[in-house]
Amino acid sequence: xxxxxxxxxxxxxxxxxxxxxxxxxxxxxxxxxxxxxxxxxxxxxxxxxxxxxxxxxxxxxxxxxxxxxxxxxxxxxxxxxxxxxxxxxxxxxxxxxxxxxxxxxxxxxxxxxxxxxxxxxxxxxxxxxxxxxxxxxxxxxxxxxxxxxxxxxxxxxxxxxxxxxxxxxxxxxxxxxxxxxxxxxxxxxxxxxxxxxxxxxxxxx
Amino acid sequence: xxxxxxxxxxxxxxxxxxxxxxxxxxxxxxxxxxxxxxxxxxxxxxxxxxxxxxxxxxxxxxxxxxxxxxxxxxxxxxxxxxxxxxxxxxxxxxxxxxxxxxxxxxxxxxxxxxxxxxxxxxxxxxxxxxxxxxxxxxxxxxxxxxxxxxxxxxxxxxxxxxxxxxxxxxxxxxxxxxxxxxxxxxxxxxxxxxxxxxxxxxxxxxxxxxxxxxxxxxxxxxxxxxxxxxxxxxxxxxxxxxxxxxxxxxxxxxxxxxxxxxxxxxxxxxxxxxxxxxxxxxxxxxxxxxxxxxxxxxxxxxxxxxxxxxxxxxxxxxxxxxxxxxxxxxxxxxxxxxxxxxxxxxxxxxxxxxxxxxxxxxxxxxxxxxxxxxxxxxxxxxxxxxxxxxxxxxxxxxxx
Numbered sequence: 001x002x003x004x005x006x007x008x009x010x011x012x013x014x015x016x017x018x019x020x021x022x023x024x025x026x027x028x029x030x031x032x033x034x035x036x037x038x039x040x041x042x043x044x045x046x047x048x049x050x051x052x053x054x055x056x057x058x059x060x061x062x063x064x065x066x067x068x069x070x071x072x073x074x075x076x077x078x079x080x081x082x083x084x085x086x087x088x089x090x091x092x093x094x095x096x097x098x099x100x101x102x103x104x105x106x107x108x109x110x111x112x113x114x115x116x117x118x119x120x121x122x123x124x125x126x127x128x129x130x131x132x133x134x135x136x137x138x139x140x141x142x143x144x145x146x147x148x149x150x151x152x153x154x155x156x157x158x159x160x161x162x163x164x165x166x167x168x169x170x171x172x173x174x175x176x177x178x179x180x181x182x183x184x185x186x187x188x189x190x191x192x193x194x195x196x197x198x199x200x201x202x203x204x205x
Numbered sequence: 206x207x208x209x210x211x212x213x214x215x216x217x218x219x220x221x222x223x224x225x226x227x228x229x230x231x232x233x234x235x236x237x238x239x240x241x242x243x244x245x246x247x248x249x250x251x252x253x254x255x256x257x258x259x260x261x262x263x264x265x266x267x268x269x270x271x272x273x274x275x276x277x278x279x280x281x282x283x284x285x286x287x288x289x290x291x292x293x294x295x296x297x298x299x300x301x302x303x304x305x306x307x308x309x310x311x312x313x314x315x316x317x318x319x320x321x322x323x324x325x326x327x328x329x330x331x332x333x334x335x336x337x338x339x340x341x342x343x344x345x346x347x348x349x350x351x352x353x354x355x356x357x358x359x360x361x362x363x364x365x366x367x368x369x370x371x372x373x374x375x376x377x378x379x380x381x382x383x384x385x386x387x388x389x390x391x392x393x394x395x396x397x398x399x400x401x402x403x404x405x406x407x408x409x410x411x412x413x414x415x416x417x418x419x420x421x422x423x424x425x426x427x428x429x430x431x432x433x434x435x436x437x438x439x440x441x442x443x444x445x446x447x448x449x450x451x452x453x454x455x456x457x458x459x460x461x462x463x464x465x466x467x468x469x470x471x472x473x474x475x476x477x478x479x480x481x482x483x484x485x486x487x488x489x490x491x492x493x494x495x496x497x498x499x500x501x502x503x504x505x506x507x508x509x510x511x512x513x514x515x516x517x518x519x520x521x522x523x524x525x526x527x528x529x530x531x532x533x534x535x536x537x538x539x540x541x542x543x544x545x546x547x548x549x550x551x552x553x554x555x556x557x558x559x560x561x562x563x564x565x566x567x568x569x570x571x572x573x574x575x576x577x578x579x580x581x582x583x584x585x586x587x588x589x590x591x592x593x594x595x596x597x598x599x600x601x602x603x604x605x
Contacts, residue, residue, distance in 0.1 A: 028341075028345075028346055029346075034319075034404075037404055038322055038323055038326040038404070039330070041323050041407065042326035048411045050413075053412065055466065057369075058370075059593065062461075062594055063466050064466070064594075066463040067464065070463050071461060072463045072474075076369060077367065078365055080364065083365065084348075084365075090389065091383070093387065094383035094386070094387040097383070097386065097387040098382075098383045115334060145387075
């Protein structure tokens with residue numbers, strides 16, 4: 001799922017997947033694999049599979065992505081609870097400010113087992129952005145520095161993103177696809193107020 | 206957006222560490238001087254095989270009542286480190302100086318509060334449900350202990366975790382330097398925290414990487430790794446006249462092996478790239494590096510890969526050593542713990558020994574120090590941390 005979003009974003013941006021540094025942001029990482037391992041550990045005769053173990057780390061997707069794309073650029077795995085999308089966007093901004101160039105940002109979560117956080121952790125979702133420092137040709141939107149402000153999600157989206165924080169990327173994706181006006185877009189269901197300013201360049205608007 | 210070519214350094218104005226060596230950084234320094242292993246049989250829970258671990262066996266503090274949703278061993282270790290020496294006062298001074306919105310917190314952790322999740326799964330197995338007080342987002346997930354520190358210190362800046370297995374907290378240092386460089390923060394608390402749990406012990410055992418005795422990094426007879434736990438805290442600030450005498454984080458080099466999930470590149474290509482990148486980002490030269498604190502887990506493949514990386518990168522490799530025979534491999538905390546070891550070496554003027562090393566593996570053709578060298582001044586030091594997924598980081602430090 002994260003791979004599909006990442007591959008599509010790179011394809012749409014006309015970028016080589018082998019040369020982009022990457023940030024993989026996720027609230028719960030490889031929670032399905034971790035759940036299976038915890039179930040085994042709770043049994044008297046439980047068995048820990050070596051491959052399940054190394055596939056339980058939060059940077060599993062980052063690791064397989066670098067191997068599959070033969071990409072030796074830095075790959076980071078980041079988590080920030082309800083602020084995951086906001087902090088991922090902030091880390092992306094900082095990487096571009098410090099090093100320039102382009103990078104791949106993927107925000108993803110698989111469905112969490114129901115008993116871990118009842119009422120939360122669904123649906124599974126992945127989104128990916130190719131971001132470049134400064135102003136580039138053929139961009140689909142121009143994003144500013146993530147900052148704390150007064151933009152908030154709609155009540156309905158607030159409820160959705162509180163239950164599945166990775167969905168906090170959806171209002172930004174929606175605005176990139178549909179809006180031309182400059183606007184402040186919330187990146188978090190938390191009252192922390194992290195947001196980004198977007199100048200839309202959508203052709204139809 | 207102003208793009209910075211050579212990264213400005215960050216001042217490291219305070220650091221503190223709780224580990225198997227003891228409850229504070231003085232205990233860590235004493236253990237480095239004594240060079241006697243701190244590894245012992247595991248006391249926290251039972252495991253079905255023999256090994257030694259770097260366990261924090263002193264009492265851990267309870268979390269304040271209003272933050273008890275964050276209650277887990279990981280957060281307790283972090284709180285214990287925060288309360289050692291003058292570290293909390295140093296953070297409070299930084300908050301007063303810069304404002305709480307300009308102070309961030311970045312955690313590097315591999316398994317966060319999973320020890321408590323494992324305990325909760327015993328309830329799940331027995332009762333069909335998790336315990337009523339189990340709180341997934343404030344104990345299990347990677348950012349939990351970062352949020353705890355944020356609330357405990359009333360910080361209002363950015364707060365997140367980097368979780369890239371054993372390179373986590375080395376990469377957290379890099380992310381912190383970027384937050385300051387990009388003018389998001391004036392100070393960042395970096396915390397490397399990992400705590401003992403069944404998953405990592407039994408997971409590494411399943412990979413046949415656990416040593417039954419105290420590990421022997423870079424030794425011809427090495428038999429694998431020992432797991433440890435620790436909380437290592439570092440306060441990074443924008444350089445100013447007040448902190449002119451503080452050691453500097455010059456850069457963190459990062460790379461991916463693009464080779465294998467749990468085995469390093471055999472020639473250490475990714476490890477070498479991370480070290481080269483750290484030196485390049487800082488605008489320094491490889492020949493100016495005068496000590497390397499190795500990742501050196503004592504696994505067969507990792508040590509060989511790292512030795513080849515150093516031997517291939519440096520024309521004349523500087524003295525190298527690794528401290529996992531003393532403290533165990535503290536996983537996601539290792540980058541921060543060993544950055545502190547390197548800072549002690551820089552500030553106190555010594556080269557740490559490689560505890561457990563008797564005979565350097567003939568295939569590891571680098572100058573590995575077996576014994577403590579107690580009177581060596583160094584100025585520029587690299588500290589390596591490499592993790593699963595071929596995720597590499599190398600931290601470049603300097604004393605001014």
